[in-house]
Amino acid sequence: MPHKYHVDFIFFLFTKMRQCLLCIVLSICVLPTAQAVEVIMNTTNSKELTQGLKNLRSIFIMRTRYWTNGKKIRVFVLPDNNVVHKAFAKQKLKMLPHQLRRTWNRMTYTGTGQPPVTVDSVAEMLEKIKHTKYSIGYIDRRVEDEKIIFFNVQ
Amino acid sequence: MKKLFFLMFNNLVHTLTLCALSFSVNAQQVDTTSDVELQQETFNWSALKKTWEDDIQFHGFFSQGLFHSTGNNVYGKSKNSVSAGLTELGLNISYHALNNLSFAAQGLYRRAGESTGSAGEVTLDFAFVDLTVLNLSDTRIGIRAGRIKNPWGLYNETRDVAFTHPTIFLPLLYFDRSRGMLLAMDGGQLYADYNAAIGDFSFKFNYGYIHDQHNELLIAITNDPTISGNLESDPSLFTQLSYEILGGEYIFAISYADLHLKYQNGETYDPYSNLKIHIYPLVFSAQYNGEKFSLTGEYNIQWNEFIGIEGRPDRFAISEHWYIQAGYRILDNLEFNVRYDSSVQDIDDRKGQQFNQLTGLPAHLTFTQDWVVGLRWDITPTWMIRAEYHRVHGASMLSIADNPDTLNVALDWNIYALQVGFRF
Numbered sequence: 001m002p003h004k005y006h007v008d009f010i011f012f013l014f015t016k017m018r019q020c021l022l023c024i025v026l027s028i029c030v031l032p033t034a035q036a037v038e039v040i041m042n043t044t045n046s047k048e049l050t051q052g053l054k055n056l057r058s059i060f061i062m063r064t065r066y067w068t069n070g071k072k073i074r075v076f077v078l079p080d081n082n083v084v085h086k087a088f089a090k091q092k093l094k095m096l097p098h099q100l101r102r103t104w105n106r107m108t109y110t111g112t113g114q115p116p117v118t119v120d121s122v123a124e125m126l127e128k129i130k131h132t133k134y135s136i137g138y139i140d141r142r143v144e145d146e147k148i149i150f151f152n153v154q
Numbered sequence: 155m156k157k158l159f160f161l162m163f164n165n166l167v168h169t170l171t172l173c174a175l176s177f178s179v180n181a182q183q184v185d186t187t188s189d190v191e192l193q194q195e196t197f198n199w200s201a202l203k204k205t206w207e208d209d210i211q212f213h214g215f216f217s218q219g220l221f222h223s224t225g226n227n228v229y230g231k232s233k234n235s236v237s238a239g240l241t242e243l244g245l246n247i248s249y250h251a252l253n254n255l256s257f258a259a260q261g262l263y264r265r266a267g268e269s270t271g272s273a274g275e276v277t278l279d280f281a282f283v284d285l286t287v288l289n290l291s292d293t294r295i296g297i298r299a300g301r302i303k304n305p306w307g308l309y310n311e312t313r314d315v316a317f318t319h320p321t322i323f324l325p326l327l328y329f330d331r332s333r334g335m336l337l338a339m340d341g342g343q344l345y346a347d348y349n350a351a352i353g354d355f356s357f358k359f360n361y362g363y364i365h366d367q368h369n370e371l372l373i374a375i376t377n378d379p380t381i382s383g384n385l386e387s388d389p390s391l392f393t394q395l396s397y398e399i400l401g402g403e404y405i406f407a408i409s410y411a412d413l414h415l416k417y418q419n420g421e422t423y424d425p426y427s428n429l430k431i432h433i434y435p436l437v438f439s440a441q442y443n444g445e446k447f448s449l450t451g452e453y454n455i456q457w458n459e460f461i462g463i464e465g466r467p468d469r470f471a472i473s474e475h476w477y478i479q480a481g482y483r484i485l486d487n488l489e490f491n492v493r494y495d496s497s498v499q500d501i502d503d504r505k506g507q508q509f510n511q512l513t514g515l516p517a518h519l520t521f522t523q524d525w526v527v528g529l530r531w532d533i534t535p536t537w538m539i540r541a542e543y544h545r546v547h548g549a550s551m552l553s554i555a556d557n558p559d560t561l562n563v564a565l566d567w568n569i570y571a572l573q574v575g576f577r578f
Contacts, residue, residue, distance in 0.1 A: 066253060
């Protein structure tokens with residue numbers, strides 16, 4: 001028969017362990033909700049339009065259509081219901097996916113503009129930006145690649 | 155002892171959960187990396203793609219509605235029955251040939267109750283060349299020539315694209331009867347965009363000829379279903395100034411149109427041969443698009459002049475249409491909408507009594523009040539389904555083609571509607 005003291009000690013130990021475990025589990029559950037987003041561009045882009053919220057928003061609602069070097073901006077996006085797209089709209093553009101969609105639909109179905117090209121995955125986005133001149137898009141992490149530069153929203 | 159075993163078991167469960175969680179996180183990371191490597195091999199072809207291919211885009215939309223009503227018909231024989239009388243199908247192409255030159259065209263198939271016949275109609279919805287004259291970082295000025303959609307209120311330009319408006323039935327100020335008059339114009343458009351620090355301004359000015367192929371408007375004006383001629387357009391204009399804050403969180407717009415139509419004889423002797431119509435509406439629009447909540451209001455005051463009908467005095471009437479609509483997003487892809495909508499054909503005869511005395515037709519052909527509740531579910535970014543209910547008081551919105559017995563239209567009636575939509 002174990003002594004009552006031991007039982008109490010083991011109980012104490014388990015309680016502490018449980019608290020620790022709970023903390024770990026909670027932090028794992030909470031962390032992924034703050035979805036990371038990085039705005040990326042092809043290195044061929046002119047270097048003047050690479051920062052600022054107003055510029056970024058203007059590019060994605062297709063009101064700014066050309067880089068300062070005169071080349072047409074190639075905009076790539078993920079589907080409206082993609083978590084990275086939602087995070088991009090909220091965190092980087094300070095907008096909502098349905099506001100973007102409204103603007104894009106309007107130009108698409110009146111012929112007054114072309115909406116961004118939709119890609120299916122982050123991996124495809126990364127490839128498109130690497131291999132399309134004058135392009136801009138976003139991914140869910142920071143990567144080191146000589147063909148990619150980052151847009152500084154601040 | 156029991157307590158000890160219980161605790162051990164309890165912690166085992168916790169540990170297992172933790173393992174499972176970290177495993178799934180790791181698995182995700184592994185997946186994405188291998189994905190990237192895989193894509194690197196398969197996507198290299200895109201570098202070889204010709205640039206002109208990137209400058210052409212194809213898009214389209216489709217919707218099908220299902221209607222049941224009591225009292226009156228909407229989009230076919232829906233009264234005490236079910237009608238599938240509204241189908242919209244559009245395909246478009248746009249080509250950015252040069253930095254300042256682009257082309258766009260859209261074909262539309264539309265079947266909307268008796269007014270288009272059961273086979274429906276195919277039309278060229280828009281087709282124009284777009285030349286940007288001035289292109290600065292904050293300002294863009296240009297002209298478009300060809301057939302151009304008319305900017306009027308928040309929804310007119312995309313009125314046939316189900317995805318772009320929140321309910322199946324557009325608000326009453328976008329009258330289906332006037333659709334042909336409002337839709338598009340053969341002529342030119344001057345446009346200017348200015349992106350200021352306080353928001354984005356857009357200005358559009360259309361000038362040209364409207365092409366109304368349907369006689370619904372003509373029959374409504376003359377109250378003569380046997381009329382044999384057509385309406386033809388004289389030079390008319392549409393113009394709109396809109397202002398959007400924070401990428402469209404707040405939208406304000408003022409639209410004005412000045413429309414001139416004249417009657418083209420059907421028979422050699424025709425009492426309407428000198429009929430001239432002058433309509434000039436002014437619309438104020440405001441919209442808030444929040445994360446969960448949205449609020450829209452539009453007010454249209456419209457001046458109408460109908461002159462030259464033999465044996466009848468010239469008519470001058472002011473119509474008034476307005477609505478207020480609230481939306482709530484229960485989920486990102488599930489939206490509830492409620493709207494109160496009001497339409498009066500003549501503000502000096504709001505109850506239609508003078509109209510009734512003059513024509514012998516029911517007074518309620520001159521007004522409509524409509525309560526709408528609807529639910530929209532965007533199943534995927536390309537598929538949407540929605541349902542709505544209308545409690546209607548009045549009958550001015552009715553299509554005469556669907557309700558030929560104008561003497562017996564119902565005053566209080568209901569509409570139940572369902573619609574599925576697709577876009578790409």
